Amino acid sequence: MFFHRKELQYEAKPERPDPVFARKLQEVLGGQYGEMTIFMQYLFQGWSLRGNEKYKDLLMDIGTEEIAHVELLATLIARLLDGSVYEQEKASSDPTINAILSGSNPQHAIVHGLGASPKDSVGVPWNAGYIIASGNLLADFRANLNAESQGRLQVARLYGMTDDQGVKDALAFLVARDTMHQNQWIASIRDLESKEGVVTPSTFPANIEPSEHSHTLYNCSEGEESSKLDWLKMPAPDGSQFKYEQGRPFGGIPKLEPASPKAHDTLPMEDIQGDNNA
Amino acid sequence: MFFHRKELQYEAKPERPDPVFARKLQEVLGGQYGEMTIFMQYLFQGWSLRGNEKYKDLLMDIGTEEIAHVELLATLIARLLDGSVYEQEKASSDPTINAILSGSNPQHAIVHGLGASPKDSVGVPWNAGYIIASGNLLADFRANLNAESQGRLQVARLYGMTDDQGVKDALAFLVARDTMHQNQWIASIRDLESKEGVVTPSTFPANIEPSEHSHTLYNCSEGEESSKLDWLKMPAPDGSQFKYEQGRPFGGIPKLEPASPKAHDTLPMEDIQGDNNA
Amino acid sequence: MFFHRKELQYEAKPERPDPVFARKLQEVLGGQYGEMTIFMQYLFQGWSLRGNEKYKDLLMDIGTEEIAHVELLATLIARLLDGSVYEQEKASSDPTINAILSGSNPQHAIVHGLGASPKDSVGVPWNAGYIIASGNLLADFRANLNAESQGRLQVARLYGMTDDQGVKDALAFLVARDTMHQNQWIASIRDLESKEGVVTPSTFPANIEPSEHSHTLYNCSEGEESSKLDWLKMPAPDGSQFKYEQGRPFGGIPKLEPASPKAHDTLPMEDIQGDNNA
Amino acid sequence: MFFHRKELQYEAKPERPDPVFARKLQEVLGGQYGEMTIFMQYLFQGWSLRGNEKYKDLLMDIGTEEIAHVELLATLIARLLDGSVYEQEKASSDPTINAILSGSNPQHAIVHGLGASPKDSVGVPWNAGYIIASGNLLADFRANLNAESQGRLQVARLYGMTDDQGVKDALAFLVARDTMHQNQWIASIRDLESKEGVVTPSTFPANIEPSEHSHTLYNCSEGEESSKLDWLKMPAPDGSQFKYEQGRPFGGIPKLEPASPKAHDTLPMEDIQGDNNA
Amino acid sequence: MFFHRKELQYEAKPERPDPVFARKLQEVLGGQYGEMTIFMQYLFQGWSLRGNEKYKDLLMDIGTEEIAHVELLATLIARLLDGSVYEQEKASSDPTINAILSGSNPQHAIVHGLGASPKDSVGVPWNAGYIIASGNLLADFRANLNAESQGRLQVARLYGMTDDQGVKDALAFLVARDTMHQNQWIASIRDLESKEGVVTPSTFPANIEPSEHSHTLYNCSEGEESSKLDWLKMPAPDGSQFKYEQGRPFGGIPKLEPASPKAHDTLPMEDIQGDNNA
């Protein structure tokens, strides 16, 4: 069960309105790796966890914190939208206003009445196809580390795209939290890898895998630059030995059976004016 | 530029048709972590890479190989759909046929004429919101490691859900390739981390981050199980020291400015019957 | 900022596993009017509100409570998935198991490892196109009343589709909460209507509207049953008088200008072999 | 069955081309609450209605009229796109043209050849996840009242964002129709509420609901501003009495059972190097 | 402007309820090539047409007729859902009921109260990404011919999947209409091709195209079966001569420039611990 405190986790006070930057900030609120993705992913992982209470508690800690990051960004965006983006009349004579109007998100004005939107920087709605909760912690912590890496990268880029110190301050806080969360998932991954091994799921019996394919880099593109990667000569992370081979087929040329006449597929050509079975 | 050889990378010969399993296999063809995701993600990463030719070559090697995995699965699914799923007439008297019809994907029959579909196991079309190419290799290799982890997990689960040895054999091949690809991305990540450090992007100046927030686990959920995770007492992966604190706000209570009248938002209540500005 | 308590808002203990019903329950978790919609809609409305602190507090109260409803349903679904849905081998001989397998969601097994999914009962991912936060409270409270009406209707239908008393008990709790929330939004709507009038936005100047069209029911379909609705003879809710007229055009037949040659649209026929301007 | 007359329901003649405003108008054609939503929602409700012929006729009246609103907007947009948006060459020297090009929708030029698009103002395609037809008229009329409220709000905002009198005239007509439709759905809702009661569905037996939860506002957020809402002291719309209480859990802490080994979920930690069951 | 007549264009009377077939029929109502696609595509093409009034009238004729096909299918589906799909209690003992419940669409029961849904046979909502209106009639009539071809194919398959004579009768009517519409678009395409030539758009100046690439089939896959297609030896439809060549690159190996440091992309490896520019 959840409870809300009114204070923001961190200040969200731009120096001045900037509807163009408001549009860009939507990416880290409602984009593929925005805070909506992060909090939903952690909460669903936590709710589905079967045992492993320390990690469940960690997921609930961070998932709950991340809702506050959506709140922080929604507040920041609303304030960047203060003032008016409705002043179309003056557009033809003032190029600065023109550019602002052209670069802003029309839905902030038309749909949301100057509030944040649960969408990304181009206006695509957030969807749950962005998140994962698989029940396997090592797989999911890798998803989490990726999400925090992409997220920190995007915030860092946005940091360099504004000179509003209020916005920069809030973004620096989010960068710092992502520093923590990258560290945390790396540490958690190392913990699990030390117990299970590095290849997940660890519970798939090794003897079933065809071992000639499990450590070979198949060169399917022209050139052999990839063969010069240093780690290819070192033991693989799971202790086996990497191999490097030219990509080639191990199967034959597939020939599919003709379809049932009820499919109304194209018949093999010799039969094409054949019988009708509706 | 690309070229096609007719042979499959690996055999795809089920022992018998099974339209219900064909539906399930769609998940690893066209789902969030299906082979369409994998090959698209690697190719886009490769095409956008600026420098680092060894890794570009690696991405093209694997991205190109993965198209063949879509091909393998599309062939496997088409063969599992041999025979007819159009026999509705007998449904009421034979419960086994009923169950097959109920558990199969109606689009395999109606839309695809017994061919594979670029969709997941419930019929949701694949979309590019599943993939990422950020221009930052460490971030993207973490995305790749996650994708191979989720993919291997899903194939392992499917392996346990069939007793068709032909299908199992093809799935075991895919598991082995994912073993390789997990090893490969782990090795690549270690390579980059050794050069850049573990927190990505490494190019964001450390002095900008508020350090009191960059290594603290904020406990935002009841209970302190998370404080007992062993790694919390150890140095963080980037060499700093983790801290554990009770979550609390660092910002104030946000009060937003009233909207422009042109927004037609609800006015603050005292003014609610005020002037009209259309 | 948000905090989590570990106890559920209400018990979520099915009497027995039922993966088929687990699939159906997904509708009220991640469907168009599922709890994900409800909590997101209220939080975004609250975060964007400019003034009107009582209603902001109300929105945060209920939005925060509704996250707990997602938690409750995620727990219920996970428990309905206890036991195994991986037993394909026995399928052909036991029709009851067949039906269970056919009626369950394959992603619960393949993707989520027996956890809940942020998707609806057919597997379509939740997306933010379901929610609205417009900045106009009367418009949004009507959205909220609709959401609670559709939500209660769906839970009531699900209640009649199971005889598991544990599930029924949890669903009855959700029905009761929706009873409260319908009452609450009706009361809030009446409050705003008494201050602003019933037509929203109230700030659009009445004299701009062409009054001959603002209270007329145009009969655009054969038959006049609609003219017999009792309320047509009564004053309209905003105090005007309804009229009933046969639908007819007030505009002319539109003729569009030819496109720029740069559009490469089909030219008007007489000119169709005309000049080329690329 | 449907028939088309060539005249528009209302004139759609802009004074001059304006591709930037054409993009914005797309919101009320193909957005979440655009006319495509409105007409589809009414038609599906009408087609599915079982009895209640007066309301069925009303739904068909309005649903059919609303197709003409899409037609009106499609014509308006096509005319706003007259002239050329293909003149990229002059872009660097003329800031007004630059702004027009930057603020216009590239798909109007590239995909649609200067015609309207079935998408919203940022280019997201209309989808049927926006509409509802539940079979329950009270629930659906609330959806309809919401749709007409959001729609009128968006048109009112657009009215204030242009000074083209031809466009303003057409928008004022749409505002007037939404005035009618808000009145009409309010009247219809009052009619149904007077027969069924205000809580929908009315057919769920009251004695099943846990009454301690059906009229209580749980305060789940800091502060008690919400307790001061006047209507809390008045009888609830369904005649019961509202209560105000601090939010608290009524359930316990959930502990989920371990997953079947076939799930390949992470095992509880003590067992993590345990047996393999593929 | 549109008007509605109450009679269906054709009867829609199943002999008996069949919720499993109701689910399948959704494909031709709300799927990629369902009637929603057809009517929307024709109306948008008609509304955007600039000149060519005969074809505009044709598009409005057919577009308007096709709304009636949605109506027909919605009625058929509602009647196939008569009776109850809510009888879960008896499921474990009666395999026929089990199969019906498993094969039906849960949203028909939970969301739509036994009405049709604007979605396809697996429950994916219809979206406007399925349709096209380009302003170029030859291009669009080819889209229309494709849509009628896929549509007739899907209806023909469904015809073979039921033995309900009432359903078969309605489907045969739809097949007949698609026969007409295929003939009509073929005739229209021939008309336009005779005026413009077969390659669209005809207004792109031929001298700009590199002619060595405009009639060559590049063999990019192993084997030369494609070279034996009879038409390769005949003049191409536009009068030129086909050629057959081995696929090969005409460009060089692309090397991209390093990114701006503000991108925080991975730097070329030699520089990877270089300067920070946030």
Next chain:
Amino acid sequence: MFFHRKELQYEAKPERPDPVFARKLQEVLGGQYGEMTIFMQYLFQGWSLRGNEKYKDLLMDIGTEEIAHVELLATLIARLLDGSVYEQEKASSDPTINAILSGSNPQHAIVHGLGASPKDSVGVPWNAGYIIASGNLLADFRANLNAESQGRLQVARLYGMTDDQGVKDALAFLVARDTMHQNQWIASIRDLESKEGVVTPSTFPANIEPSEHSHTLYNCSEGEESSKLDWLKMPAPDGSQFKYEQGRPFGGIPKLEPASPKAHDTLPMEDIQGDNNA
């Protein structure tokens, strides 16, 4: 199985960066008729083909070539993004930079680090709902001809929107390939039509169709311009005779049965306060 060569199929060298045009080019990479659509559609058709090896080989030839077109466009876009789009600071004083920033895609900067995106020109992700593989070659070749027609039209429009000779050169190559592919699919369609007849699927027995509806143009819109189309007087492409009639209903007025009480639908009004069955 697939292999990659490093050279591009054609050069992709813009004269200068142009992030605004980079955004527009995304349409033909990741839009509805972009190259992602083309290559996926051909590969899925090829993989599913049952017999007809010449056409299978043709599909694999072209499908494989088209991956190289995505590669070409991805390279072109990356180069158009050279230089920096991160320079927000100067925005207010330099209108040319303003327009560039406003007209560019923010995700190129924030998400992709100056690489191409698998999305269209407004940022909507590519999805598999754009493609078709039906198993019926005539239907699918019509889909292919449409795709090449729309694709060539879009590239031709883009050609007229830039004056960068390097970009124009690459686009002219793509136009030429689409010329080939239109010719090729027309020739293939004629081949199949000569064997099967023009109406697809040809295997649906003609005697089942109600012939009075299979060649009649129903005039469902005001005016008879459509009756003057020349081809109406000529034999239909399948050899029958077209007819022209006023649209009219052949079915009756549908009355649906009341729903099961378990649906909680609105009851017919006389019964509306009736019994409760949850």
